[in-house]
Amino acid sequence: MSATQLALEGELSIFTAALVKERLLAALNGADAVEVDLSRINEIDSAGVQLLVAAKTEAQAQGKNLGLVHHAPVVLEILDLCDLSGYFGDPVLISSRR
Template sequence: MTTGAAQSSSDDRIVLEGELTIYTAAETFARLRGALQDRDLCDLDLSAISEMDSAGLQLLLWLKQTCEAQGTRFRLVAHSEAVAAVLELLQLAPRLGIVSDPLTEEQPA
């Protein structure tokens, strides 16, 4: 039931892992605010997110809006199935930069 934000020194990504839920929202918000200081690019890696609820979604939307407001380029560079499911359900995938590729989806035989 934990989530954390860490910066990788190799590519300077913001990595979140664990749950992105109401139970971790306050801690994650504080870490994200700190991670955005003096940043021109925000590469967000959500590949290790195991669960996301509406509070987690609010954090993602806040992060994107904040990046846009301060002139920081926002990119969602990786995401888990849990994140993709929520974004697809609410039709927010394109807003956060996830575009479904019809060529990679299975075609019926």
């Protein structure tokens, strides 16, 4: 079974958290696995990180898989700063798309 793809772009911040949360939950409700493409994220703050952690936790609680793919440099930077790369357990690759 292939994963549902969900591409996020722009800000992943306190200003967009509610909308992104709705999109993440809808994707999880409609699939057993979701891949979140982060290649077009240009800004992320602590609310964005908390949202990704909450989405991963919710997926695990539902017995589903949520993976992060194509990490933008700003995402890699904050995951490294917060020492969370291991928590998500996804291969960390930077997308060549710009």
